[in-house]
Amino acid sequence: MASDHTRSAILTAAERLYADRGFSDVTLRDIVAEAGVNLAAVNYHFGSKDELIAELFVTRSVQTNRERLRELKAAEEQGGGRAPIEVILRALVGPTLRGCLGPENQRSTAARFMIRASIESVPPIRRIKNREIDHLRKFAGAMRRALPERSDVDIYWGLNFALAMAHHTIRESERLTKLSEGKCDLDDVEDVVARVVSVATMALTAGKAETKAAPRVAAR
């Protein structure tokens, strides 16, 4: 153990390089050169390249999930076990969006890394994401408590759409900026959060008071 110097130098260098150039064209040799350590150090400290990537992703990923659950728990406690749907959705997408968007020049390495991870989806990261279901179930539960008259199917679809808007906006932020010729301001993170939460709330509450059946737009 002693000093983690080499180990953390690898983590720092790897996160920076992956963030800047993507997973597919950064090799272990690039990483150890950047970190100023020996090639064998990666396998010595992490076991394999994939385990290094996994550790990078897990670290950032649990940070986001912890923040999500913190916001969720705070909201439910304040409401006596039942939080408003908007606040639940904000706890779901807020931390993710705040962690990845914002003014580009002050965007952290961690943020850029998570964007990469969202775009490229390399095997070790995909494996971790697949274990995220239990985490999402907690939000599904809270949403069900917030909207008890809503069917499970609608809850899951609402959850799916909320995540869809958040992740797609992160992943395609560059394209949206170009398409809108800069009119959509992705640096105003709180505005993005508000938009996603607003639409997701509508998706989950539309026609709520009237009938349990989900309202649909008539085809043609």
Add this chain to the structure above:
Amino acid sequence: MASDHTRSAILTAAERLYADRGFSDVTLRDIVAEAGVNLAAVNYHFGSKDELIAELFVTRSVQTNRERLRELKAAEEQGGGRAPIEVILRALVGPTLRGCLGPENQRSTAARFMIRASIESVPPIRRIKNREIDHLRKFAGAMRRALPERSDVDIYWGLNFALAMAHHTIRESERLTKLSEGKCDLDDVEDVVARVVSVATMALTAGKAETKAAPRVAAR
């Protein structure tokens, strides 16, 4: 030219293998073995591996885009140059969803290939997707005509969210099925289309008559 036998055998084999096993662990040697042709044939007929992948993706991609524009044009002509927003959105997300979802056992190779392309996002495909902006602009234009009192920013955000819901649902269909324990039926494609169109329409029309400013959910 003569008979495209070798060329099309490569295309067929490559699409099938990429669809089944993903881009990252299918090599040219796998493809030529499956196609029953010589290794050098790929470079002879396509120039490089990336150009082969690009051709596969472009073929399917223009099919979808053509279908999209066909539906859009039909709708606008029928409405005298102005189509209902629901129909425009349906033309945008319908072909994509229909091309990728549906009962798994009868899902075509092309469909499975496009799902892969959506998940893995390999360089040659990313390059092609970046040229899709002009195509999307046509939809932005139609949407602006359908909702003239709506700001450009809101139009672009609505377009972004519609695509987000469609693509994320395709990409994460397996996870949504697992999360909802099968309650969300992704085989009922027209139901999925209706849900996406419904939510996107709400996103674009909420608070429409009252004020031009986009309605927001209050923070906290």
Add this chain to the structure above:
DNA sequence: GATAGTTTCATACAACTGTTTGAATTGCAA
């Protein structure tokens, strides 16, 4: 200050990758 355990290092390994080569084969036209 010798010893045991940890960490670093240069180097080699073994396998796999996409691509190229140049000769053989094929198919078509004169």
Add this chain to the structure above:
DNA sequence: TTGCAATTCAAACAGTTGTATGAAACTATC
């Protein structure tokens, strides 16, 4: 049939990759 171009083929190429090895350097304990 002859000639020429297009196509196929086996083989090699050149480079890269992640990983393993075994010796050297370091560190802390006794």
